[in-house]
Amino acid sequence: MRRSRWTAALLLMFAAVALHADAPGVYAITGGTVHTVSGAEIPNGTVIIRDGLIEAAGAGLTIPADAVVIDATGQHVYPGLIDSQTAVGFPAARPVARRRGGGAPTQRSEQPALPETSAAYEAVRNVKLSDDDLDARRETGVTTIVTAPSFGIFNGQSVILNLGDGSPEWRVIRAPASMQISFNTRPAWTYPDSLMGVIAYIRQTFLDAQQQVAARSIYERNPAGNRRPDDSPAIDALSPVLRRELPVVFVADTELMMRRAQAIARELNLRPIYSGARQAYRMADELKAAGTPVLVSVKWPAPPAEKDDREDQPLRVIRDRQLAPTTPAALAKSGVAFALVSGPGKAADFLPGIRKAIDNGLSADDALRATTLWPARIFRIDRQLGSIDRGKIANIVVTDKPIFAKEAKVKRLLVDGREIRLPAEEKKEKGEAGSAIDGGWDLAVRSPGGDVSIHVTLHSENGKLTGTFSGDRGSGDIRGGTVDGTSVELTISVRAEAEANDWVFHGTLSDGSLSGTVSTNLGTFQFTGRRSR
Amino acid sequence: MRSAIVMAFCALLSGAPAPSPAQTVAITHGTILTITHGTIPNGTVLIRNGKIAAVGPDAQVVVPAGAQVIDATGKFVMPGIIDSHSHTAVEGSVNEISLPNTGMVRIADVLTTDDISVYRQLAGGTTTALVLHGSANSIGGQSQIVKWKWGRPLAQWFIPEAPRTIKFALGENPKSANFHPPPGVTPQYPATRMGVEEVIRKSFVDAKDYMAKWDEYDARKARGENPMPPRRDLLMEEMSDVLRGKVDVHSHCYRSDEILMLLGLSDELGFKVRELQHVLEGYKAGKEIAAHGVTAGTFIDWWGYKAEAYDAIPYNVALMTRDNVIVSVNSDSDELARHLNQDAAKAMKYGGLTEEEALKLCTLNPAKQLRLDHRLGSVDVGKDADLVIWTGHPLSAYSRVETTLIEGDVYFDRARDLANREALAREKRDRLNKEADDEAKEKKDKKDKKEKKEPAK
Numbered sequence: 004m005r006r007s008r009w010t011a012a013l014l015l016m017f018a019a020v021a022l023h024a025d026a027p028g029v030y031a032i033t034g035g036t037v038h039t040v041s042g043a044e045i046p047n048g049t050v051i052i053r054d055g056l057i058e059a060a061g062a063g064l065t066i067p068a069d070a071v072v073i074d075a076t077g078q079h080v081y082p083g084l085i086d087s088q089t090a091v092g093f094p095a096a097r098p099v100a101r102r103r104g105g106g107a108p109t110q111r112s113e114q115p116a117l118p119e120t121s122a123a124y125e126a127v128r129n130v131k132l133s134d135d136d137l138d139a140r141r142e143t144g145v146t147t148i149v150t151a152p153s154f155g156i157f158n159g160q161s162v163i164l165n166l167g168d169g170s171p172e173w174r175v176i177r178a179p180a181s182m183q184i185s186f187n188t189r190p191a192w193t194y195p196d197s198l199m200g201v202i203a204y205i206r207q208t209f210l211d212a213q214q215q216v217a218a219r220s221i222y223e224r225n226p227a228g229n230r231r232p233d234d235s236p237a238i239d240a241l242s243p244v245l246r247r248e249l250p251v252v253f254v255a256d257t258e259l260m261m262r263r264a265q266a267i268a269r270e271l272n273l274r275p276i277y278s279g280a281r282q283a284y285r286m287a288d289e290l291k292a293a294g295t296p297v298l299v300s301v302k303w304p305a306p307p308a309e310k311d312d313r314e315d316q317p318l319r320v321i322r323d324r325q326l327a328p329t330t331p332a333a334l335a336k337s338g339v340a341f342a343l344v345s346g347p348g349k350a351a352d353f354l355p356g357i358r359k360a361i362d363n364g365l366s367a368d369d370a371l372r373a374t375t376l377w378p379a380r381i382f383r384i385d386r387q388l389g390s391i392d393r394g395k396i397a398n399i400v401v402t403d404k405p406i407f408a409k410e411a412k413v414k415r416l417l418v419d420g421r422e423i424r425l426p427a428e429e430k431k432e433k434g435e436a437g438s439a440i441d442g443g444w445d446l447a448v449r450s451p452g453g454d455v456s457i458h459v460t461l462h463s464e465n466g467k468l469t470g471t472f473s474g475d476r477g478s479g480d481i482r483g484g485t486v487d488g489t490s491v492e493l494t495i496s497v498r499a500e501a502e503a504n505d506w507v508f509h510g511t512l513s514d515g516s517l518s519g520t521v522s523t524n525l526g527t528f529q530f531t532g533r534r535s536r
Numbered sequence: 537m538r539s540a541i542v543m544a545f546c547a548l549l550s551g552a553p554a555p556s557p558a559q560t561v562a563i564t565h566g567t568i569l570t571i572t573h574g575t576i577p578n579g580t581v582l583i584r585n586g587k588i589a590a591v592g593p594d595a596q597v598v599v600p601a602g603a604q605v606i607d608a609t610g611k612f613v614m615p616g617i618i619d620s621h622s623h624t625a626v627e628g629s630v631n632e633i634s635l636p637n638t639g640m641v642r643i644a645d646v647l648t649t650d651d652i653s654v655y656r657q658l659a660g661g662t663t664t665a666l667v668l669h670g671s672a673n674s675i676g677g678q679s680q681i682v683k684w685k686w687g688r689p690l691a692q693w694f695i696p697e698a699p700r701t702i703k704f705a706l707g708e709n710p711k712s713a714n715f716h717p718p719p720g721v722t723p724q725y726p727a728t729r730m731g732v733e734e735v736i737r738k739s740f741v742d743a744k745d746y747m748a749k750w751d752e753y754d755a756r757k758a759r760g761e762n763p764m765p766p767r768r769d770l771l772m773e774e775m776s777d778v779l780r781g782k783v784d785v786h787s788h789c790y791r792s793d794e795i796l797m798l799l800g801l802s803d804e805l806g807f808k809v810r811e812l813q814h815v816l817e818g819y820k821a822g823k824e825i826a827a828h829g830v831t832a833g834t835f836i837d838w839w840g841y842k843a844e845a846y847d848a849i850p851y852n853v854a855l856m857t858r859d860n861v862i863v864s865v866n867s868d869s870d871e872l873a874r875h876l877n878q879d880a881a882k883a884m885k886y887g888g889l890t891e892e893e894a895l896k897l898c899t900l901n902p903a904k905q906l907r908l909d910h911r912l913g914s915v916d917v918g919k920d921a922d923l924v925i926w927t928g929h930p931l932s933a934y935s936r937v938e939t940t941l942i943e944g945d946v947y948f949d950r951a952r953d954l955a956n957r958e959a960l961a962r963e964k965r966d967r968l969n970k971e972a973d974d975e976a977k978e979k980k981d982k983k984d985k986k987e988k989k990e991p992a993k
Contacts, residue, residue, distance in 0.1 A: 191633065192721045198628030199641040199669075199677065203770060207640065210768045218764055229764050259627065259648055262690065266645075306971055313971075318964045319650060325967055 035075030041390035052397040055420035083146025083398030087378040088344035092130035096154035121237035124159030127178035136488035138426035139350035146398035158183040167418035185254040212241035258282040287337035296340040301356025302348025332364030342378035349487035351466030443535035566608030571914035583921040586943030616663025616922030618902035621866035625651040631670035640770040641677035653870040658948035660874030661924035671705035674735040704787035706794040743775035784810035790844035792820035816848035822859030831862040854887020864902040881931040
């Protein structure tokens with residue numbers, strides 16, 4: 004702490020202002036290594052921020068008299084990271100349960116219905132970011148996300164958000180950012196309930212949109228004697244996509260899914276982006292030739308937990324999962340425009356996943372580009388974001404070590420030129436040991452035979468949830484527990500008659516209480532949880 | 537270096553043949569079962585650019601210098617086996633079960649290249665297949681003819697001139713006798729054989745309306761008007777093309793009454809049925825089937841597995857053949873698709889087909905059913921060099937496949953397969969070991985870090 008007494012005093016004065024005032028302040032981040040991304044690194048550089056924008060960046064700059072100085076000596080200064088594929092702020096998609104051998108699901112779903120999405124679904128009007136969502140992302144140096152629901156086939160129009168404090172309107176960088184399409188089947192006996200049906204459905208929907216464009220144009224010129232086109236928001240919303248103004252993000256993980264997306268995009272003359280793309284190592288040169296940008300998910304395929312299950316897997320599956328993390332290096336080598344993204348993984352997967360890509364041949368510099376300037380270019384927001392350059396939005400992250408180093412910690416974060424209090428600091432201030440989920444909970448599962456009470460004790464670390472349970476249906480350890488922002492998942496083995504069965508809880512943490520659904524061998528039920536006394 | 541390793545992986549991964557350096561391949565000194573013009577002992581097949589350039593006795597076929605030679609002394613050579621009823625290599629469900637007519641869905645959209653069953657079928661001499669939907673709906677969707685070019689990109693599996701095909705289904709399955717919706721979901725219409733007939737009839741009636749609408753639109757356009765275009769409906773487009781004769785109908789069926797129903801319906805509505813699939817009671821209606829120019833793909837000795845299969849008999853193949861129906865034995869099964877030669881052989885026992893008639897059941901006849909007999913199904917000059925080399929006569933249960941070629945390239949070779957096994961097993965072991973080592977190291981790092989932190993407290 005070499006901050007002068009004067010600046011410390013000023014900082015105290017400004018702290019409240021900087022955090023809560025409407026107008027962003029003036030900052031000078033000094034002494035750190037500035038990674039501009041667009042140009043060379045500036046050792047001992049200064050970044051000056053005013054009114055939410057970057058005013059200057061360089062070495063030996065004069066610090067404005069009205070600036071709050073952030074001393075980053077020995078630290079690293081980056082543009083805030085952009086995570087360009089997330090489903091933050093939307094309910095989690097649920098896998099369609101299917102009976103062994105395909106066909107009918109095991110249980111009629113009793114879960115609350117997800118919102119119906121369509122091309123007309125606007126993420127910007129529906130996104131709900133919780134404080135925990137924000138914290139989980141900010142802790143990884145992410146200041147900007149692209150988000151859309153992950154359920155449905157037409158997931159809707161995604162939105163680009165800055166993760167600042169304030170109103171949702173304040174956060175919006177661009178809406179819509181893309182039309183997002185996933186090859187998700189609907190529940191059995193609802194069209195389309197197969198992959199081939201989903202593809203036919205997508206194709207027909209776009210044909211309908213083409214038809215609508217043609218019909219509107221004819222009708223506008225000559226309304227007399229023609230039937231007026233129907234009002235159809237879900238179809239009309241595809242017009243900018245057909246005009247190639249709005250790109251289509253196809254969520255496609257495997258080589259074949261990308262090829263399927265490619266076939267649709269070619270047939271309909273769309274502007275595709277592939278997201279997921281963990282088999283893109285197989286087709287890097289082709290992607291380059293086609294000029295298709297790729298959002299590579301760094302949630303790399305993991306081996307099964309049990310040794311026997313690994314042995315049972317064919318070599319091609321093992322090879323594929325080991326080669327998947329070579330994808331970013333392969334794409335960089337071929338010159339494909341790509342970004343590294345967390346979706347469909349969690350916030351906590353982001354940095355470890357990027358490190359794995361670096362371990363597999365991606366340079367740290369390219370990893371940084373793939374989380375800043377390159378996604379900004381892919382979504383055409385590179386005049387506003389993606390590098391530390393004069394005039395760009397002041398999203399800045401300061402870390403104690405190079406950002407992708409294993410031990411690196413985010414020390415300071417600015418979004419839209421305002422300093423954001425980091426969750427770690429807040430915890431320190433509040434004297435809290437763990438996150439909001441840690442500790443004892445009393446869960447009540449609403450089964451048709453009456454409520455089942457289960458007491459759990461939880462401990463979270465790096466997104467993983469461990470602990471024990473006890474109650475009406477036996478006791479034991481929690482398995483497969485994860486926590487990401489406000490969403491919590493855990494599995495327990497309960498006793499029912501002589502058999503042990505897995506109960507899988509999917510819950511959301513809100514205002515200190517838990518609620519969600521639990522999938523069991525007997526069906527899917529609601530549950531609620533409150534803090535044990 | 538890395539890319540060299542990756543390339544080596546890819547080659548292994550696919551088991552793909554390197555593009556043959558020699559454009560000319562000669563299979564020499566083998567017993568050649570030509571299917572169309574008898575058996576040639578001590579014969580040679582010359583392959584040039586993937587096509588059969590010459591076939592005849594060794595003495596009559598000149599093998600050019602530089603040709604790659606496969607010595608087939610003591611072995612048998614036959615055309616690649618064709619399976620006209622496959623569900624192999626489909627990603628996701630083969631049934632889009634939600635509607636009675638899903639003629640808009642396409643198998644071509646969901647084929648995968650990494651279904652190991654494809655390689656296993658090559659090891660049984662199968663080189664071409666018609667990949668169909670399931671039979672949960674009266675009209676299942678657009679099927680796809682493919683060659684099993686394991687290790688090649690999917691685009692190369694298609695035969696550009698192959699006809700378009702559509703799957704229909706009659707009987708128990710489309711009336712949902714064997715498919716049950718989840719609790720609370722209303723079962724799919726139709727629930728009876730009458731309903732199945734009605735679904736098919738109505739689909740064509742609708743298609744005729746659809747065609748008329750477009751005809752009217754085209755006429756108005758031709759008159760210089762600027763009318764609203766009708767909605768393009770991918771289901772109706774497909775049904776219209778069936779009526780126009782551009783799409784071949786392959787229909788799943790069992791009982792003779794429903795077979796006659798479909799033939800009657802085709803007369804009434806003006807579409808053509810190309811192949812009846814399963815057609816276990818075909819022997820009761822052979823003359824009618826033949827009179828309609830319809831072909832039949834069946835099982836030799838599967839019966840009794842559901843009510844509509846009770847009247848099946850193993851003589852079905854022979855009886856329909858004697859009624860001049862073009863008959864094939866096909867698989868409907870990843871497992872059976874590996875030894876269709878044996879099912880063909882059984883037709884010599886059940887009904888006394890000749891050796892050549894039996895061989896046709898899995899070669900030339902399915903080629904005709906798929907309208908690809910100008911390219912496939914026999915060892916004739918000008919046809920695709922899809923060839924199988926056997927240790928003995930393929931109609932013997934003791935014979936096995938040595939080598940399978942498609943368009944002159946080797947896609948299965950038993951010796952090569954055996955030679956690769958140890959290296960593949962070693963690679964798998966090494967990869968799993970490395971994974972376990974990495975995990976152990978990560979665990980240890982975490983533990984060390986924790987221990988380092990503890991004393992500080």
